[in-house]
Amino acid sequence: MTQQVGTVGALWRYPVKSMLGEELPAVDVTERGVDGDRRFALLDPETGKVASAKNPRLWRQLLTLSAVTTDDDVRITGPDGAELGPDALADLVGRPVTLTAEPPPGASLDRADPEEVLHAGPAADVAVHAIGLPAGTFFDHSPLHLLTTATLDRIGELSPRGTVEVRRYRPNLVIRTEGVNGFVENGWIGRDLTVGPQLRLRITVPTPRCAVPTLAHGTLPPDPEALRVPARHNRLEPLAGMGPHPCAGVHAVVLTAGRIARGDIVLLH
Template identity: 80%
Template sequence: MAGTAQRVGTVGALWRYPVKSMLGEELPAADVTGRGIDGDRRFALLDRATGKVASAKDPRLWRRLLTLTATTTGDGVRVTGPDGAELDADALTELLARPVALTAEPPPAASIDRADPEEVLRRGEAADSAVHAVELPAGTFFDHSPLHLLTTATLDRIAELSPRRTVEARRYRPNLVIRHEGAGGFVENHWIGRELTIGPRLRLRITVPTPRCAVPTLAHGSLPRDPEALRVPARHNPLEPLAGMGPRPCVGVHARVLAAGRVARGDAVLLH
């Protein structure tokens, strides 16, 4: 395998999101196992009224999660509001206007509600858009896979096509941002079914392109709303992630871990 490897870039950034749908923390290095980056999506908020996992994929109810920051502590997680004040479950319930509980235990058949992103764009994030339930992988708070990758080549291409002439990686909530060394955009599309080696030991299988919901269009902390973060890939990179799913705007790729390892900023990324 080593003789056929092609260096495609280096690790530009690593992100962990300790609480699902909250802002995360950038890391200089991290351990990656079959469950992704250590501590990623370890927690989530449960809506006590419905039993569902809170997700900003339903912006009407949960877009304010993206104003909150979750950071890992020695014994769990710390959640802070826009002003930096720490928030407990009661404060979160008051802020979100929903009865919520912070948990590290995914309920059986855990699910989230997902609004149609095109409807959100048409009607606005606060509109009462139709939602459908999406079941999460058993025993996790992940939407699909434990690891999500995105290249700077794709970000540069989206920025080039956007009226804003920029787009922020944070909108797409990647775990790894790969600083790509070649030309062209949406290069991850060509990695599907192939393997990546990152650093000395981490080995990944790239599985499917990542279909995007309304989340990239929403305000993220100090970042303003940006509908073009979804409209650009809808126009220029519609793909069918899974058979029968139909074309969806895609940015980045999902991956599963074949061999665990530690990864750090600057590590070489090899494509096999």
């Protein structure tokens, strides 16, 4: 049965992995996701790994930087709004780094155990494990990440702060839902969404949350409850054998490409 589950509330693109992104009024989406999303990343020449704030001890400073797409490149600015070149980037993160649009063969990143980060703090030297990235991309798992306002509202209701910011979860597509409560997208796994007149998606797995939502994002201060709430109230097993993880949102793959815009109708099939 096909039903309308909401409308497009916001669209986000993150030109450089683990940096702050840009909100868009409309965008083309292909099998590689939102046009220009995760087009670039920083590489650590010492380890050969992709820099990711999933390892907060080394890379949490990336979330203080903003990346905006230009005609054929990207513009990176620091917390003060000044444009940053390679040397300034290295100084800010405290390590030599290389900005690249070419994922190396066998690209991987380090992911810290998020609940260890909650216990010990983002600067602590906690256990990490390597995650391989899909070939030829800087995505962690899938080309699209979706989140509903119902989930955001529920996390906010359960948080001592009474709110949570969407930017902490870094979705590409925020679906504005009405008349529903809780983590509604959990029930969409394995089903299809049509967004706007053309785009068709397959919802694949719930999104396991790392330590990133707890970290400072630009001017937003750290918020451990952004992870603690899903850990207490929405623990799911994204893939068989993974065990339960705190989850919020879902991953999706693109079945039919299309252009989407804020306000487009979202249908669940």
